[in-house]
Amino acid sequence: MSADVLLEVHAVRRYFPIRGGLLQRQVATVQAVDDISFAVRRGETLGIVGESGCGKSTTARLLIHLLEADAGTITLEGRAIGDSSGLTAREFRRQVQMVFQDSYSSLNPRCTVEDTIAYGPTVHGLSWADARKRARELLGKVGLDPELFATRYPHELSGGQRQRVNIARALALEPRVVVLDEPVSALDKSVEAQVLNLLVDLKSELGLTYVFISHDLNVVQYISDRVLVMYLGKIVEVGPVESIYGNPRHPYTRALLGAMPSMDPDNRGKQATLTGDPPNPINPPPGCRFHTRCAHAETCCSAREPKLAAGTAAGDHLAACHMLIPGSGHSAAPAIAA
Amino acid sequence: MSAQDTIVVPATDAVRRAQAGKSYWARVRERLLADRITLAVTVLLAVIVLMAIAAPLFATHDPMASSVLARLKSPGYNGHWLGTDEVGRDLYSRILYGGRLSLLCGVAPVTLALLIGGSLGLIAGYSGGIVNSLIMRSMDVLYAFPSILLAIAICGMLGSGLGNTILALTVTFIPPIVRISETVTTQVRSAEFVEAARASGARPVSIIRFHILNNVLGPILVYATSLISISIILAAGLSFLGLGVTPPDAEWGLMLNNLRQAIWVNPLVAALPGAMIFITSMCFNLMSDGLRTAMDVRI
Numbered sequence: 001m002s003a004d005v006l007l008e009v010h011a012v013r014r015y016f017p018i019r020g021g022l023l024q025r026q027v028a029t030v031q032a033v034d035d036i037s038f039a040v041r042r043g044e045t046l047g048i049v050g051e052s053g054c055g056k057s058t059t060a061r062l063l064i065h066l067l068e069a070d071a072g073t074i075t076l077e078g079r080a081i082g083d084s085s086g087l088t089a090r091e092f093r094r095q096v097q098m099v100f101q102d103s104y105s106s107l108n109p110r111c112t113v114e115d116t117i118a119y120g121p122t123v124h125g126l127s128w129a130d131a132r133k134r135a136r137e138l139l140g141k142v143g144l145d146p147e148l149f150a151t152r153y154p155h156e157l158s159g160g161q162r163q164r165v166n167i168a169r170a171l172a173l174e175p176r177v178v179v180l181d182e183p184v185s186a187l188d189k190s191v192e193a194q195v196l197n198l199l200v201d202l203k204s205e206l207g208l209t210y211v212f213i214s215h216d217l218n219v220v221q222y223i224s225d226r227v228l229v230m231y232l233g234k235i236v237e238v239g240p241v242e243s244i245y246g247n248p249r250h251p252y253t254r255a256l257l258g259a260m261p262s263m264d265p266d267n268r269g270k271q272a273t274l275t276g277d278p279p280n281p282i283n284p285p286p287g288c289r290f291h292t293r294c295a296h297a298e299t300c301c302s303a304r305e306p307k308l309a310a311g312t313a314a315g316d317h318l319a320a321c322h323m324l325i326p327g328s329g330h331s332a333a334p335a336i337a338a
Numbered sequence: 339m340s341a342q343d344t345i346v347v348p349a350t351d352a353v354r355r356a357q358a359g360k361s362y363w364a365r366v367r368e369r370l371l372a373d374r375i376t377l378a379v380t381v382l383l384a385v386i387v388l389m390a391i392a393a394p395l396f397a398t399h400d401p402m403a404s405s406v407l408a409r410l411k412s413p414g415y416n417g418h419w420l421g422t423d424e425v426g427r428d429l430y431s432r433i434l435y436g437g438r439l440s441l442l443c444g445v446a447p448v449t450l451a452l453l454i455g456g457s458l459g460l461i462a463g464y465s466g467g468i469v470n471s472l473i474m475r476s477m478d479v480l481y482a483f484p485s486i487l488l489a490i491a492i493c494g495m496l497g498s499g500l501g502n503t504i505l506a507l508t509v510t511f512i513p514p515i516v517r518i519s520e521t522v523t524t525q526v527r528s529a530e531f532v533e534a535a536r537a538s539g540a541r542p543v544s545i546i547r548f549h550i551l552n553n554v555l556g557p558i559l560v561y562a563t564s565l566i567s568i569s570i571i572l573a574a575g576l577s578f579l580g581l582g583v584t585p586p587d588a589e590w591g592l593m594l595n596n597l598r599q600a601i602w603v604n605p606l607v608a609a610l611p612g613a614m615i616f617i618t619s620m621c622f623n624l625m626s627d628g629l630r631t632a633m634d635v636r637i
Contacts, residue, residue, distance in 0.1 A: 061533075064537050065537075066533055066536060066537055089539070090539040091539075093537055093538060093539040094538075094539060097537065097538070098534070098537055100530045100533070100534060101530075102530055105529050105530045105531065106529075106530035106531050106533075106534055107531055108529075108531045108549050108552075108553070109553070110552040110553055110556075111548075111549070111552070116531075119535065119538070119540070119548060119549075120535075120538035120539075120540075123535075123538050123539055123540040123541075123544060124538075124539065166534075169534065173538060
């Protein structure tokens, strides 16, 4: 397994201090991402889902090194920035690019489409003429006629067109991993489908690896090979897409999937969905962070934090729940194998 | 539908094609030319500026030549198109020569303040943290004084004269320009396109040059244009108080000061320098309004 791991996140943590008062002293910390580990395999699409504020976007920014991790390491093919392998932040950033959520604010309103795409390559030493040539090629690749679109400004484009430009900009550096942070959530459904298909096509054409972040479970199911479910800065479940959607093992994942609108009238509203908002990440609950909203919570859940584990199931479907860990003290936990 | 389909472009295609290929500034110019008021004001301003620069060509009399017999005459008297002032000097010629100093006092401090204040604001906005606090708090100190008072204080300290007037006005205009430049920079800095630029591995200087400057330049340029009229008025005020340009040099504010005693004798003549200040500053104000509209890409 380790051979085909392209990007690995190991025990990464990122807290944001909240300052207040006269002297701007730190009064609290937001535990945006707390001790998460996962691997992105070469050529796969890893979907990351979760509610608002669960740390999805922080994870994305950590992955592309826009944010530094407080603890833990992020390695690209086993090489981390600043270690003996000589991987520089610049080179890392060239190989791991991101498509941002807000297609409007992620494009400079005073720059033409062509210049926006060409800027990245010029930073890495390409001349403006060559970079513009590459920008026009990429515009063609993302389905925009370069003759028509190269010299336009972002406000002259539709949301879908802008997102295509964003994709082209991310691809301009010839990255190996593209982190897509809610790339289609601002688009309407028909355009969303076009952009998703474009992403699928580009992936096979250019041999890319995707980390696809979204709160839309249908989209994640469609595009992902593996899915990672986050809750309050923690990973609660990770596994192959069929396994997660067909056989969710964490109560939170089950609740999330239960909230998915169903096309089948007989299949609606049977499972209890979640109520209320997630707890405040400034003071997350102790133990399992989900226990405040979990229907199966017992005393062990608030006492100890469940580790991400395969439990009794085989394969690479992992979940962090005491109900799956033998000997965890939970009444529903499987017996310890003899 | 396949994603590789080229996007279908509706009937406005020809318009788009015509617009495409034009740079940002070409479009701004196009829109300025379509705006009648701005155009008229700009032409009037150009006439005033050109006549002031080429004052010796347009002047009918020596601006310094006085005549005891021809004092405070009305327009048209004996070849004096706009009459004469309190010592019999030709007012038309003096207004032309006075325009030189007045316009210089309008443009020079604003340009200097734009360069210094604009860069300070960019640095403060982009660096944030302690650098920002340091720059912005020192600006607040300057802000604490009403602008005219600050200018008077500096001029009072340094003494009168053209150079000191320009210096005093520059210092007066730096704080508001820094503030605008810092505000816009702070807004732009947290925009996702700047994050995207950082994510591509670009260095701060390159990001400022390519992504921030072009977003900051518009607003501060428009604001600076509106400052020119204030600068002319402040310079006139300083001269009026005897802190700016010294007699017998012609400057609109100074002329207004000298002619104010004649307001009962010949009000038309006494009002002329003031009218010039008014017209010129209105022109700059209207022009800055027009510029703001034309430079807004989102319209």
